[in-house]
Amino acid sequence: MARARTPTPAPARSARTDARAGGAGHQAPGRRRRPVRRRRPGRLRRIGLPYLLLLPALLFELLVHLVPMVVGVFISFKSLTQLYLTQWLHTPWAGLGNYRVVVDFNGAIGQALLHSFVVTCAFTAIAVGLSWLLGCAAAILAQDSFRGRGLLRAIFLTPYALPAYTSVITWAFMFQYNNGLINYVLHNELGITSSPTFWLLGDNSFIALVTVSVWRNWPFAFLVVMAGLQSIPREFYEAAAIDGAGVWQKIRLITMPSLRPVNQVLVLVLFLWTFNDFTTPYVLFGNGAPPPADVISIHIYNASFLTWNFGEGSAMSVLLLLFLLVISGGYLLFTSRRRDA
Amino acid sequence: MRRPSTIAILATSVIAAAAVAGCSSSASTSASGNASAGAGTTITYWASDQGSSIADDYTVLNPELAKFTRQTGIKVKLEVIGWADLLNRITAATTSGQGPDVVNIGNTWSASLQATGALLPWSSQNFSAIGGESKFVSSAVGSTGAAGKPPAAVPLYSVAYALYYNKALFQQAGIAGPPATWADLIADGKKLTHGSVYGLALEAGSIPENIHNAFIFAQQHGCSFFSPSGAPTYTLPGCVAGVQQFVNLMGTDKIVSPGDAEYDQNQSITDFADGKAGMLMWQAAGANLKAHGMATSQYGIAPVPVQSGVPGQGTNVDSMVAGINIAIFKNTHNLTASEKFVQFMTSPAEQTILSKEYGSIPPVSAAQQNPAFNTPELSVLKNVLATSAVAMPQVAGESQFEQLVGTAVKNLFADAVSGPVSTQTVEQQLASAQSQTTG
Numbered sequence: 001m002a003r004a005r006t007p008t009p010a011p012a013r014s015a016r017t018d019a020r021a022g023g024a025g026h027q028a029p030g031r032r033r034r035p036v037r038r039r040r041p042g043r044l045r046r047i048g049l050p051y052l053l054l055l056p057a058l059l060f061e062l063l064v065h066l067v068p069m070v071v072g073v074f075i076s077f078k079s080l081t082q083l084y085l086t087q088w089l090h091t092p093w094a095g096l097g098n099y100r101v102v103v104d105f106n107g108a109i110g111q112a113l114l115h116s117f118v119v120t121c122a123f124t125a126i127a128v129g130l131s132w133l134l135g136c137a138a139a140i141l142a143q144d145s146f147r148g149r150g151l152l153r154a155i156f157l158t159p160y161a162l163p164a165y166t167s168v169i170t171w172a173f174m175f176q177y178n179n180g181l182i183n184y185v186l187h188n189e190l191g192i193t194s195s196p197t198f199w200l201l202g203d204n205s206f207i208a209l210v211t212v213s214v215w216r217n218w219p220f221a222f223l224v225v226m227a228g229l230q231s232i233p234r235e236f237y238e239a240a241a242i243d244g245a246g247v248w249q250k251i252r253l254i255t256m257p258s259l260r261p262v263n264q265v266l267v268l269v270l271f272l273w274t275f276n277d278f279t280t281p282y283v284l285f286g287n288g289a290p291p292p293a294d295v296i297s298i299h300i301y302n303a304s305f306l307t308w309n310f311g312e313g314s315a316m317s318v319l320l321l322l323f324l325l326v327i328s329g330g331y332l333l334f335t336s337r338r339r340d341a
Numbered sequence: 342m343r344r345p346s347t348i349a350i351l352a353t354s355v356i357a358a359a360a361v362a363g364c365s366s367s368a369s370t371s372a373s374g375n376a377s378a379g380a381g382t383t384i385t386y387w388a389s390d391q392g393s394s395i396a397d398d399y400t401v402l403n404p405e406l407a408k409f410t411r412q413t414g415i416k417v418k419l420e421v422i423g424w425a426d427l428l429n430r431i432t433a434a435t436t437s438g439q440g441p442d443v444v445n446i447g448n449t450w451s452a453s454l455q456a457t458g459a460l461l462p463w464s465s466q467n468f469s470a471i472g473g474e475s476k477f478v479s480s481a482v483g484s485t486g487a488a489g490k491p492p493a494a495v496p497l498y499s500v501a502y503a504l505y506y507n508k509a510l511f512q513q514a515g516i517a518g519p520p521a522t523w524a525d526l527i528a529d530g531k532k533l534t535h536g537s538v539y540g541l542a543l544e545a546g547s548i549p550e551n552i553h554n555a556f557i558f559a560q561q562h563g564c565s566f567f568s569p570s571g572a573p574t575y576t577l578p579g580c581v582a583g584v585q586q587f588v589n590l591m592g593t594d595k596i597v598s599p600g601d602a603e604y605d606q607n608q609s610i611t612d613f614a615d616g617k618a619g620m621l622m623w624q625a626a627g628a629n630l631k632a633h634g635m636a637t638s639q640y641g642i643a644p645v646p647v648q649s650g651v652p653g654q655g656t657n658v659d660s661m662v663a664g665i666n667i668a669i670f671k672n673t674h675n676l677t678a679s680e681k682f683v684q685f686m687t688s689p690a691e692q693t694i695l696s697k698e699y700g701s702i703p704p705v706s707a708a709q710q711n712p713a714f715n716t717p718e719l720s721v722l723k724n725v726l727a728t729s730a731v732a733m734p735q736v737a738g739e740s741q742f743e744q745l746v747g748t749a750v751k752n753l754f755a756d757a758v759s760g761p762v763s764t765q766t767v768e769q770q771l772a773s774a775q776s777q778t779t780g
Contacts, residue, residue, distance in 0.1 A: 082737065085435045085457040086671075108776030178600035178608075200603055201755040286605055288548055288748035290755060305429060306744040307777070308453070 076314035098315035116299035127213040135221020160219035168283035175199035205293040228262035380414025385441035435459035455493035456737035461669040462491035471684035481704035484732040494666035496704035502660040519643035530596030533619035540596030542609035542618035545754040548747030559583030571736035575775040592757030599758035628700035652729035745774040
């Protein structure tokens with residue numbers, strides 16, 4: 001391989017030397033222009049090659065992500081309902097009509113969206129907080145080697161490795177009122193509750209949703225923090241130990257500051273995943289999520305696909321996209337500034 | 342040396358892009374390539390899940406489709422689609438224009454899908470290609486689209502709601518026969534309810550089941566959820582009273598297990614078959630009960646109760662016209678072949694075979710005469726369809742109504758688990774549902 005490659009630069013170099021040598025025999029203006037003209041393809045090639053190599057990926061990215069997003073924005077300005085499905089491109093323009101309905105918090109649709117937004121924010125804050133806390137705690141506790149650590153790590157990662165649908169439907173069975181495992185243990189066996197509890201209906205559905213979400217996401221936090229911990233030099237802890245630092249001081253003064261870049265990305269990713277999570281609530285509750293657990297992904301799905309109002313559904317999606325963009329951008333800006341300081 | 346490699350890379354990218362763009366165009370040419378109908382044509386058929394499983398549907402349908410191919414030379418590419426996906430698949434096919442040729446639809450969707458313009462209107466000319474409108478039972482044709490417009494589909498299988506009751510449990514409780522009115526049903530239900538056994542099993546977490554029952558209860562209170570012009574009227578007193586009466590079978594009368602509020606996977610059938618509930622309201626449950634090990638001799642069938650008197654029309658209806666319709670996608674390139682297929686599926690011979698398999702009633706008069714449909718269960722269902730069933734609202738907003746009111750009733754059951762549901766609560770839920778409707 002190496003041998004085959006070596007000859008290639010040689011002719012190229014000689015071609016360039018030729019150009020220079022040839023150029024030397026001409027007049028000044030030509031001399032200045034020619035090397036530029038003859039070099040341009042080379043530079044273009046050098047600059048253009050990475051873009052060319054990226055082009056297929058870029059095309060697919062456009063096709064898979066950007067085009068649907070643009071179509072979504074387009075639909076949000078149309079009054080697309082079932083009546084126009086066959087010629088959806090010719091749907092009449094709605095202007096800002098869909099947005100007006102969706103953010104009219106005195107109207108039923110806007111009110112329902114606001115409620116769903118508040119539920120989603122509360123759900124995300126609690127679920128991300130708990131996932132991060134559990135993941136961090138487990139990673140720090142499993143940092144020092146002990147017998148069975150490898151096995152324990154593998155077990156911790158299981159929820160993350162299981163297919164989402166399978167694990168969530170198992171949770172749905174466990175949460176059932178009549179025959180669910182959770183009521184069986186809490187009520188029948190331990191007698192903690194005086195009567196069986198409805199976990200999938202009413203206010204408890206929020207608790208069920210947070211539980212499953214944390215169960216699914218904390219292993220990811222665990223994995224990322226565990227990787228982050230490997231990069232903290234042991235000497236720091238040894239030096240701190242000599243200075244008489246306790247466990248908490250080590251965590252607070254060494255571990256956490258060192259993990260900051262890792263945590264910054266981790267929390268953002270967890271936030272985006274949880275806020276947008278569709279599988280967990282959909283598999284847990286089906287089409288009609290109970291109001292206390294009516295998170296925004298399900299809400300938009302219902303608005304679009306079950307009541308066939310794609311214009312309003314798209315307007316909600318675009319608002320969600322803008323919100324997440326602002327939050328993500330603001331978060332990155334804030335955290336990177338803090339790091340600079 | 343370098344220039345060709347740059348060109349090669351460029352060319353590769355262009356080819357890759359062309360390949361991506363080509364995906365859709367190649368699909369459309371292959372579809373339009375079959376313009377001529379008749380032997381050698383292949384049509385695509387999306388069937389709904391009618392059997393005990395999707396695999397079961399393939400077992401039932403494949404031999405019949407093979408028969409069709411032998412008769413006509415037309416091949417049928419079958420895909421059985423589960424109920425959870427069917428409407429979304431049809432919607433997607435409508436948008437892209439890349440649908441199947443023939444499709445099964447839930448008959449309550451007829452008017453909504455008709456409004457999209459995706460389905461072939463059954464004008465008298467199209468009807469004559471499959472043997473004329475008169476071959477169908479008229480109650481079934483009433484559920485094929487909005488009044489005054491050519492139907493968007495033709496009936497394929499018919500079913501109706503009936504009351505199934507456990508004979509042994511009735512005997513133990515000293516109940517002589519099935520209840521005829523709701524007051525009787527509640528009284529019987531209270532006699533049956535003790536320990537872990539309840540009077541009635543309801544699929545109270547299921548949006549389709551809730552909407553069907555809510556509709557019947559509202560009809561019995563003289564309300565149909567829509568004005569004659571098709572505008573939603575969810576909050577009229579009759580609708581509120583009907584929905585309240587329905588959910589309070591659990592909330593006030595306590596003859597339904599609170600756990601039923603979570604049911605949406607046919608658990609109520611299982612409970613009934615296991616003897617955990619004395620009664621069940623279901624559409625043609627016979628085949629399902631058999632699958633759960635309940636013999637025909639163990640249960641009786643009666644019409645669903647009414648407020649007073651006997652089932653009939655007006656406020657004495659006791660079932661919706663339930664069933665499956667078969668439709669042709671308007672942009673099919675195989676119209677003649679598709680019509681031949683619909684004619685085959687709605688021929689008396691096939692209707693007899695298929696309805697026997699699925700435990701439904703053939704909506705084709707000639708097939709309905711077959712003695713196979715005179716079992717005790719099907720006789721009751723046939724009679725209900727003929728005398729006391731009413732079509733769900735045939736308006737464009739029907740699918741929206743199913744979702745919004747179905748969810749409202751589901752939420753009301755979540756309240757009913759802890760006690761009686763007030764008129765005000767029902768009114769609020771229905772008002773909230775109605776305010777989310779859009780034209």
